[in-house]
Structure formats: structure tokens, C-alpha cells
Amino acid sequence: MQRDNDRIIEELQEEIDHYQLIFDYTYGATVVVDPDGYIIDINKPYLDFLDVSYGAIIGTHCTKILGDSRLHIVAQTGKAEMNQVQTINNQQVLARRIPVKQGGKVVAAVGQVIFEDIRQIASLARKYSLLESKVKHYEQELRHLRSTRYSFDSIVGESKPMHRIKKEALTATSNSFPVLITGESGTGKEIFAQAIHHESRRSVHPFIRINCAAIPRELMESELFGYEKGAFTGARNDGKPGKFEMAHRGTIFLDEIGELPLEMQPKLLRVLEEKEFERVGGTRVIRSDFRLIAATNRNLAQMVSEGSFRSDLYYRINVIHLHLPALRKRREDIPLLSRHLLGLIADKEGLHGVSLSPDAEELLSGYTWPGNVRELSNCLERAVASMAGSALTEDDLPFCMQQFSERKETLRHSSLKEALNDAEKNIISATLQEESFNKAKAARRLGIHRTLLYKKIDKYGISAKSA
Template structure:
């Protein structure tokens, strides 16, 4: 008997707990039986409808709730989620959920999700704004981490490039400062990104700054950042500097030889202490970064001219990596040219192109003062001037043909040479466009076929190579 009384007391406590939980649901809620009669009606719903919750028990839902569909959901057994419901002239958002056991509806639970549909619109607006902010932050984060080059992107077969890749891969494994030097267009940023992407810092930002491209009076704020009101035109809430953004990652100081002399001691302090202050602030910011620098200038010459500090040079020149110019890596020219051409044809949605043997010879004999950047320019021009899937000597720019021949003869250009080169170029282009059909080529050139043969013999222009 006592056991039964204890069980009843425990059951009552459980029911009280459920009722307490039901009443403490912040949203207006009700439960009906399968016939639509109210069995539970919580206090928030009573306050919303200005009704006594207890007095609604036992009433049919349609007597209490305007436009109620609880009884319909009980009959269909299908839930209605996030539906519009109008009560007392107010549009609300509600849900009605059938409670089932063994496929049979035992009750229906109804809840007011939003008391005013305007709340939904406001929430949607807020979510849209948040989504825009997230997209902006994701873009900024992507820009910081958007390194696309690895050691696999460094193309070449020469012993120089192989040794250089080995040296750079070793540099990637430690955290010392790297100074990459070489002529313009040799691939200094390519090597710098490859080192970062092979380092333990690869999952963190790679932050670029071009020391030559930023005005002198803005360079300090770009490097170290600033606080609100630091100077006229400063952004509200300030802006972090490149060293701050590079925390745990790599900062790439391109064109370091162009860094103004007055900025050099400030950079030296940051490199040694790994701490700095934003402009207009006294708060110390600490950042853990790795430094990679690049320049096409001779820093030792700049030191002699007192345009570059010796102490900064020694701090930067821990791991020196010198990239030889393309003219000193002749074995790299053809594989690099084919690699670049493949990328170009893919981007232009064209078929793969080949380079004819005499054109290859011209590419290899040229001295490439602009290095890979100039090679890319020449190939792109040749690709668009070619009428087929092969680049011939005649598709190459005039200065390439002349430079190669002048180098071989070791002489300066004359007017006669220029005329000859113009004729050679015109003949090669005509032959290439007519698939080496000499009758069509002579017609295209506006000369007799006999004269074309004579000129081809004079300039040692042979038949189409296999």
C-alpha cells in the first residue's frame, strides 16, 4: 500500500515537472487530443491571447484559437512547420506537430514560433547581413592565404634549377629569413610562395607587400597598422598592419631594395623583437612570423652608396637564394616555353600547340633580358598570330630573329639587316599561314613563285620541318 502511495506521489511530481517545463517554454504552446480538444495550454500562450490557461482545458481548439488547424493535423497526421497563422489581426508563424505511436495520432502539439511575421523579416535581414560579413571575412582570409605556387610549379631541367629547388626546399624546413635575388621575371615570388607552402607555416597566411608600390608616407601604416584617429583619413576602428596579419604565417617583402632609408631601422627592430605598435597607439603587439624578401637590385651596391643599411642586410641575408637569368639556363627554355604555352592555350580554349624546331632554336638563342615574363609575352603573341597548332619561326617577333642572328655574327644592326629580317619574317609568316604551300605563299606575299624560291634559298629557309 505504502509502495503504491509512493508511486502515485512520484507520478504526481513527474506530471508537475512536465507542466512546469511546459509553462516555462517561452513560446505560446498548446496540446490537443486526436479530436482537437485542448489538454494543455501554457501560460505564455494565455498571456498572448489574454486568456486564463486553466479555463481552456477541455475546450475545442476552434473555440479558443482563431483559425486553428490542430484538429485538421490530428486527422491528416501531417506536420505543418513554419506556417502563417492570423489571430486578432496579427500574422504569426506557427508549427503543428502530430504526436504518433504505432502510426496512430495520440495528440497534436502546437507552438507559436514568431508572434509577428515582421520578426521573421528582421531575422532574415540580420542573417543576410551576417552572411555578407562572413563572405567578406572569408574573402579577406582567402586573399591572405591564396598562395598558388609550390615546388612542382617550378619548371626546368637544368642543373642550376635542380640545385636551386633543393636549396629552397631545405630553406622551407627552418624558420630563418630568406633573401631571394635575381633579375626581374626570374620567378622570385614563385620561389617565395613555394618555400612558404612547403614550410610548417603553410596553413597560415602568406602576406605580400610590395615596398616599391606603396607611397613612402603610407608604408609605415601598411606595415604596422594604425588606430582610429591616428591621422586624417584613417578608417574608423583602425586597421591591422601586414605584420599583424602575418601572425603564425609568412610575410613576403617584395622589392626590399626600394624600402626607404628612414623605414629600415623600424623594420630592423620588428625583425629582431617580433613586436611593434600601431600608429597612434602605445600598446605593444607581438606577432610570430617568418620573413621572405625579394629584390632585383644588388643590395651590396646599395650599401656602398649608403642607400641600404648594413645591419638590416645582415638580418635579411641569412639564407640567400639567387635565381640565375634564363639566358644562363638554356636547358630550361624549352620545357618552360611548353609549360607556358599549355597554360595559355587552355586559358584561351584552344587546342594544344607545338613549337617547330627552327622556332625552338630562335627561343634558345635569344638572351631573354625580361626572363620568363618576356618569354610568356612572346609566346602569347605567337599563339595569336599563328593560324594553326604550331608556332613557326615566322610567328616570333622580329627582334627575336634579329637578336639571335646578330649574336651569332657579333655585329650591330644595319638598314640592310633590318630589310632582310623583315623579308624573312614575312616569308615565314606566309609559309606558316599556307601550311608551307609555296604557290599560295607567293600569292599571299604578292610576288612570283620563282622570286619566293630565290629568297628562300638566299635566307636559307628550308621546307617545312617534320
């Protein structure tokens, strides 16, 4: 019998020791008082905080050793007090006091110091405030990202080529397959990209644009995939999310994808295939659900054959292909488009009653527009800036347009060879102007070798000033 009692006592002692261990390792400094406010238990963190022994404090009233404690009041009222500032040993701490009830009666009260020093609370408050301002900033950024400027209503044109391409683009809004938009500079590739996003089920999520030609080669990876703290010299202390991370559940638009460095292409291919990546300097795998829309004015198929663009990446992005027609291929849209752009310019400048005269409309419709819609918009802006009346006439159009009008008259009396030379000179000059006299880009646009372009520039006496 005695042996059984000893065993029971031993088991009870083990259980008590077990609970005491848990009590000692409970987060924060914890003390328990009886209904009259006398300390009946206290854990090790609280003893360390007070710098007293367990035996010296048990049976002491809480007000004698715990400063301005209100544990005895909580034990009397049965009402908890949460997150109260309390002074113990001339040090401010944050405490909470909770009554323990049994059968409707308060049998004890538990007090816990949540923070060792009130300064920690101030520090946390500052961190919280900083975090709150960051969240507000990112919410504003997100709202901006989610709001695309263009929809299908922004695409102006009633010609057959435009009806066809708009129909193809609308079909692309019902799925999430990659889209490749090709066409000359200034044909409106980003407008189509935004319109597709705007009409898709992803429209409530971000539209993230990145120009592959505008990012330095050494920063491309960190821009696309982000970086962790300390990933490289000059990196932000808190790291930075990449464009693919920001595009989660939305659309990422890679403009001028033909300029993507060859060494980045396999990394992009992996993200497109697996929808996951790691930040620069990190090991955590980040998953992102995005739709890819890419655009270029270059011939990617030719680049594949030349070895400057990976074939596997080309096939991955070229699922839905939209080729936008050049403005000269849809001349019947030029009057409508000119009036539309003129209206936008007038609204922006606060002008009223601005119109397009028949002679100006005829000249605009006959021009070749190597810079496409972008060049047309620029031409109209320049004309509005210098126009005298409310009707934009042929005389208000830029000098290059005036020259074009005069050349049309000259061509009527020229030989075929003269006409061809004149046309070639004009096309080269306009292309150089469109590409800011970058001869490498102009040669690619014209589909000729750079050496041949130099010869023709010399032949026709074309300079940056004349172009």
C-alpha cells in the same frame, strides 16, 4: 545578553544592507515576486525605470504595475522564460523570468529587464549582422591569402643551376629563418617564395605579399603596421590591420625590399628582432609570429656600402640567401620552359593541340632574354595571339625576335667591334624596354652610371619606340 542580541541584529542589518547594495547595482532592472506573483523586492534601476517608490510597489501584484508580466505564471509553473519581449508603460523591453526553487518547491520568481528599450535590441541586431558579414568577408580573404598559387611543382627546369637552387629552397622549408631571394627581374622570385611557404609548416596560415616599390612613401608605415581609428585624414573609421598583423603564424613576402625608404628600415628591423609593433596612431603592442621572405633585383651589399641600405637590416634578412639564375645562364631549360608556358597559355585561352616548331624552339633558346621568364612568357603570349595554325613557328614570334634572328646572321660577317656595339645596343634596348624606359632603374640593372646610359642611348639612337 541584550548587548549580544543588539550586536547580532546590527551585524545582520549590515549584511542586509550589503546585499541590498549589490542587488541595487546588479546589471539591469530586477524584481522578485512570491509564489502568488506579489512583489517582495525590487532594485533601484527598476524603480527608476518605473518612476515609483519602493514603498508604493512592495506587496503589489506584478500584473498591476509590470504591464503584461508573466512572472506569476513562472512562479506557478517553475519554467523559466528567457529573452521575452514585454510591454511596460507603453514601452517594449526585453525581459527574462527565472523561478527560484528550494527543496523542490518554487519559493519566488526573479524578473530582469535586460535592455531598457527594444530599439537597443534592433541596433544590436544590426551591429551583429554587420559584424557577421565582416567576419565572412575576412574569412574569404583569409582563405584567399592562405591559398598560394605556386608550389615547387610550378618551378620548371632540369638544368644544374635549377637543381641546385631548388635543393637549397627545399632546405629552407624546414625552418623559419629569414630568406633573401635575389636575381634579375623576371627570374621567378615570388614563385620561389610561395613554394617555400607552401611546403613549410606555416602553409595553412596566410601568405602576405607587399611590393615595397608600389607603396607611396607616406603610406608605407600604415601598410606594414596598420593604423587605428582617426590616425590620419582619410583613415577608416574602424582602423585597419597591417600586413605584419595579417601575416600572424604565416609568411610575409617583402618584394623589392631594396626600394624600402631608408627611414622605414629601422622600424622594420625592430619588428624583425622583437616580433612586435604598434599600429599608427595606437599604443597597444601587437605581437605577430611570422616568417620573413624578402626579394630584390638590386645589389644590397653594394647599397650597404653606398649608405642607401642599413647594414644591420641586411644581416637580419640575409640568413638564407637564394640567388636565382638568369634565363640565359640556363639555356638548356628554355625548350622545356617554353613548352610549359605555351601549354598554360593555351589552356587559359581554351586552345587545343598548340605546339612549338623546331625553328621557333631554336630561336627561343638562342635569345639572351634580358627580361628572363617574364619576357619569355610575354613573347609566347604575343605569338599565340597572332599565330595562324596550331604550331607556333619562327614567323609567329614577335618582331624583336625576328630582328634577333637576322642580327645573328649579320654578326657572322661583322668585325669584333661591330658585334660588341650591336650586342651592347641590344642589351641596353631590351633593359630599357623591361624597365618601361625608366632610365634610373635601367642604369642600376646595367650597373652603369645614368650619365653614361644617356650617352649610349644617344650613340645608338635608342628611343622608347625603337626599344
